[in-house]
Amino acid sequence: MKGTWQSGVGALALVGSGTALADYAYNLQTPASGVAQDVFQLHNLIMLVCLGIFVVVFTAMFYSLWKHRKSVGHQAAHFHENTTVEVIWTVIPFIILVGMAYPAARVVIDMKDTSSPDMTVKVTGFQWKWRYDYLNDGIGFYSNLSTPRQQIDGTAVKGEHYLLEVDEPMVVPVGKRVRLLVTANDVIHSWWLPAFSVKQDGIPGFIRDSWFKADQIGTYRGQCAELCGKEHGFMPIVVEVVSEPDYQAWVAKKKGAAQTAAADHGRIFEIAELMARGEKAYQANCAVCHQENGMGLPGTFPAIRGSRVATGPIADHIKVVMNGRPGTAMAAFGPRLSDADIAAVVTYQRNAWGNKMGDLAQPAEIAATRLRVAKASATQ
Amino acid sequence: MEQVNTESLSRESSGAFVFQSRPNCSQTHAQERLAFRGLAALCLGTAIGFAGMGYWLVLPFEGLVIGLLIWARAVRHGHESDYESLTIEGDMVVLEWRMGNQSGHRQMNRQWVRVACDCTVPGRSCRLCVSSHGRETEVGHYLSDEARLQLAATLRSKLQA
Amino acid sequence: MSDAAHAHPGHHTHPTGIMRWLTTTNHKDIGTMYLWFALIMLFSAGSMALLIRTELFQPGLQLVHPDFFNQLTTMHGLIMIFGAIMPAFTGFANWQVPLMLGAPDMAFPRLNNWSFWLLPAAGLMLMSSFLLPGGAAAGGWTMYPPLFIQGGISYDLTILAVHIMGLSSIMGSINIITTILNMRAPGLTLMKMPMFCWTWLITAYLLIATMPVLAGAVTMLLTDRNFGTHFFNAAGGGDPVMFQHIFWFFGHPEVYILILPAFGIVSQIIPTFSRKPLFGYASMVYATASIAILSFIVWAHHMFAVGMPVAAQLFFMFSTMLIAVPTGVKVFNWVATMWKGSLTFETPMLFAIAFVCLFTIGGFSGLVLAMAPVDIQLQDTYYVVAHFHYVLVSGALFSIFAGIYYWLPKWTGHMYDERLGKLHFWLSVIGMNIVFFPMHFLGLAGMPRRIPDYALQFTEFNQIATVGAFIFGFSQLIFLTVVLKTIRGGAKAPARVWEGAEGLEWTVPSPAPYHTFEVAPVLSK
Structure with a gap:
């Protein structure tokens, strides 16, 4: 409330002071390509x-x-x-x-002219996050908004890069021609980075390309530019331009992380471990619709707390998470999340906010489900 | 004031007063046909274009518009020979009219004819009626309001004369 | 001539109360209803805009949920376009076209009644969809799939409402075209018609050419949503981008549907208060026609960011730039009409001058957006929001205000309150610029449109815009006051309300025709 008052006064005074003028930009962002x-x-x-x-x-x-004017006695001409x-x-x-x-x-x-690129990155828009797949280096990851919900709700002070910060930025080497293959998974999104003057719609089922060559090392920020539903304003784009050696180091680190994740598949997890991991995965993937408290939004997004799915047989629960519900906003998370994350999310949903099923899913079960689905579609 | 919106005619011939009017039509038949056909062709063209690309669901809507155009043309056509006429001759007042497929004829005694013009409803056109023996007949359909007022004045003076 | 007492005794008494308005076939009544409907819709969609601006007053989510925010932007757009601006222009056409042509009424009075009464039904559907489970449609007024496929029942209702409003426009257009072509007074050739009739004739052609296409496009959305077709679904062999092509094939001419009648109104007003005939009448007619024709080959400039082949990108860029030529001709002609005139500045003229100035600014930002590479930067940002509000608020809406002040004395028989009118003008023009001018900077700096929350560097301009929005929004209450006051009374208006006014409509008594009758009807024997 105090904030409202202060900014109100600020607006009314039209902020003539020199320091505040720093925020008045009158032209396009400083170009970086x-x-x-x-x-x-x-x-x-x-x-x-x-x-x-x-x-x-x-x-x-x-x-x-x-x-x-007539008042100064001007007579009308007639041409x-x-x-x-x-x-x-x-x-x-x-x-x-x-x-x-x-x-x-x-x-x-x-x-x-997208010809002769030095590297190619496939960019996929999801409701509401981006995925980057480095086709030359074989790495891929999701990039989520990392601004805490409390800042958005106004219960915490907003950070410097409020709404323009992500957990995993896209990293590219400086001075290289980067070709982007832009597509989307669910609805149309648009990958926009003002400093590179790239705006390319991601269209589900189609791939369109664009390119940029960053001139300088630095962090560049943009946002989704095509209305894509509820969280359209909350799927930023961050590109970190680094030197070639830094880029190679980043690639190596990413590959190492992928191996650790692969090792999770065979492991048997404790419930506490799954709950902790599940909470994180839930916040990143589910909370935008089903809310942090699992209550959903009446009429739009169903609750998970006390729902039939989360309190019914675990096999059905896993299926809903993996396959989604076609024709609704509930996406199929099977292709998006790792076995361990799906197991963790399911476990979390069944044991959080008063859901007390007490059972848990293991990554091996998820892998088995994947196998069954693959077999079923192969025999069809 | 000049008679702006109808081909109407009031004249004195051999002592009789004749008022005739028919709907104004600023296009010839050929021009009117061309205008409707041009619109239909525009619709047909777009319909074929989009249907050709596989988006055939525009067809029913273009069809609907063409249907409306045909209906509009038919309505215009049906009213081509509309007219109304009022003759004051001797003691007789004769009304004749045709509107679409209806036509009529009425004779009244000059002494009993009253002219009434009702302009009391704001936003509505005036209604000009001649009445006799409790029966009203509206005249001046094809006139604008001010022409109707003028006709009312003319009729009144002619009836009294 | 009909024999009233014969067939329907008592038929001659006008129905009163609600029945009068339900059954009327009189062009003036219908024109009045269109205008009131438009005003109600203007206030409803305007309140939505104020909610949007309030939420955007500062970063963070304070007032509305993001999903509701999207519902507000979607409905604001749909209702303003289909419920406020278009019906207002149709209202003007109903009132003025017959008067200007010297025709007794529209060509098809019954059709005219139907085409009006479809609108409140559609308007009610749109407004009531807020009450449905899941709220109103939130996919943007452009209804792009696949987003628009995702929603609930209110999305189907929105599609139905668009159908109904489209049908209403089609019927209105057939009526207007037939009236203008067929019912001109003898001697009033096409090239002597008032500009307002010309612009509406061309607008009506645009409507007939494009409305069925929109109907087809939204029907395909409906079948994709409910009957498993795959017109716009890539998984089934369709193409979501084709919807955009079809939509904008309608949508760009629609932009001119919203502005050509405005050109017409302004072209009536400027000569009146310059006491000088319209400069370059013939070139105005040709310019209007060329704008209309060009509007069919520029649609994809709304879609530069979808990724078209170079050749297509260049074609649509060049054709879009070309539109600046006839538009420029119109602006130059208006300026030349004022040149060496004998100018006075009554409220209609003030709005008309503001129209020329601010529409020109909207034209400049349009020229900037026509440059495809610059458009890539500005597409879907607040720059575009600023651009089309300069064209539609200070363009279309200001011309509507100008027209109302100009003809209201003719319609009601009373002069409006000039002091209040001027106050309304100054608050509107100042408020409007405070709302929309800073949006250019927001767009340039990189703020996307249709977002409920924004990064901190956009705060200042958003706050200015919100303050402006409240000034602009609440000053419209003055307009309502002026209109109500004028209807209820005021100084008597003469037949020729404005000294410099020319044309048939000014030979008709004011209002047409109620008060003039004081001298006339004594029943004669």
Whole structure:
């Protein structure tokens, strides 16, 4: 409430002070790639053209509004056409536009040229997170919003990169041509990074490509730009541009993590371990719809607390989580999560918030379910 | 004021006062046909275009529009020979009219004819009626309001004369 | 001529109360109903906008849930476009077209009644969908699949409402086209018609060409949702992007459907208060027609970010830039009409001047967006929100205000309160710019549209915009006051309300025709 008051006062005062002015940006973000630089300049150019026309038109109009008032006794002239003038003001804008067409077309062609990349990353939009698959290095991971819910609800102070921070950023080496293959899993999303001037819709069932070459090491932030449902405003994009050696080190670390995850598959977990892991996985994947307290949102997203699925046979519960419910917003998490994570989430849902089933799922059961599904589809 | 919206005609011939009017039609038959066919062709073109790409569900809606156009054309066609006329000759007042497939004829005694013009409903057009023996007949269908007022005034003076 | 007493005794007495409005076939009554309906919808969708702006006053979620936020943006868009702006223009057409042409009524009065009464039904459906389980449709007014496939029953209801409003527009358009082509007074050739009639004639053609396409597109959404078809589902061999192509094939002409009648209204008002005929009438007509024709080949500029081949990207970029030429001609002609005139600044003229200035700014941002590479940066950001609100609020809506102030004395017989009118104008024009101008900067800085919460660097401009929104929103209550006051009384308006007004409609008494009759009807024998 105090915050509301303060920002209200701030807005009313229109914040004239120099320090606050730092937040008033009047142009596109600072470009960090060649294409973005071109777009930046193209925008400045067209703004200049607009400004020129603006001055001419508005000068003429306001001169007339001032000089040709009836109250100063101006008598109306009676002309109502003049072919020469009309031809001139049709032709001149046309010439200006032809002049603009050339530089614009050049940038379009450059933007669309995705040939000879140094590396290729497949970007997949999900409701509501991104997945990056490095096709050359064989690594892949999800990237979730990492801003705590408390900051969004206003119970905690908002951090510097509020809503523009993720748990696992996309990492690319500096100065390399990165080709992006953009697609989506459920609905249309749009991968937008202003500093690189890349905005490419991810369309489920189709792959479209785009590219960028980052000029400088640094962290760049963007957001999903196509309405994709409830959490559309909460699926940011963070790209970390690093040096080549740093990039190689990051790749090696990622590969190591993948091996640890693979080792989980054979292990037998304790319930406490599953609950802890399950809570984390639940927060990252389920809580946006079913809420942190498992109560869902009446009419839109069903509750898990006390639900038939979470208190029924565990095999059915696993199936719902893995296969989703087609035709609703409930996605199939089988392809998205590891066996250990699915086992943990199911266990967590059955034993949290007053659900007291006491049973647990092991990664091996999930693997077995996967195998059965694969066999069933193979025999069909 | 000039008679702006109808091809109406009031004249004195051999002592008789004749008022005739028919709906104004600023297009010839050929132009009207062309206008409707042009619209239908526009719809048909889009329909074929999208259906050709597999999005055939535009067809029923384009069909609906073409149907509406055919209906509109038929309504216009049915009213082509509409007219109304009012003649004051001697002691007789004669009304004749045709509206769509209905036509009528009425004779009244000049002495008993009253002219009433009702403009009391805001936002509504005026209603101009001639009545005799408790029966009202509306006239001036194809006129604008101010032309109707003028006709009312003319009729009143003619009836009194 | 009908023999009233013969067939229906008592038929001549006008029905009163609600029946009068339900059964009326009079173009003036229907025009009035369209305008009131539009005003009610303007206030409902406007309140949604204020809720949106309140939520966006500061970062974080304070007032509404993200899903409800999306419902608000979706319904704000649909209701403003189909419920407020389009019906308002149809209301103007109903009132003015017959008067301007010297016709007694519209060509098909009964059809006219039906096409109006479909609208409240559709409006009610849209508004009531908020009460359904899961709330109203939240997939954006553009209804893109697959997102729009996911929702509940209210999505089907929204599709049905769009169908009904489309049908209403089609019937209205057939009526307007037939009236304009067939019922012009003798001697009133097409090239002598008032500009307002011309712009509506062209608008009606656009509606007939595009509305069935929209109906088809949303029907395919409906069958994809409920009957297992796969028009837009990649898994079944369909293509979600094709919906966007079909939608914008409707949607871009729709943009001009929303602005051409505005051009018409402004082209009536500026000559009146400049006391000088419209400059370049013929070139205005040709410019309007070229805008309409070009509108069919620019649709994919709404979709630069979906990833089209280079050739398509270039084609749509060039064709979009081309639209600037006829639009420029119109602006230059308006300025030339004022040039060396004898200007006065009554409220209608003030709104018309604001229209020319601010619509031009919307045109500039349109030119910026036409550059495909720049559009890639600005697509789906607040820059686009700023752009289309400059065109639709200070464009379409301001022209509607201008038209109401201009013709209200004609319709009611009373002058409006000039002081209140000017107050409404200044608050609106200032409020409007405070809301929408900062949005350009938000878009440039990288704030996506349709988000309920935003990063901290966007806070300041959002706060300014919210303050402006409340100024703009609440100043519309002044407008309501002025309209109600004028209907109830005020100084008597003469037949030719404005000194410089030309045209048939001004030879008709004000209001057409109630008060003039003081001199006339004594029943004669």
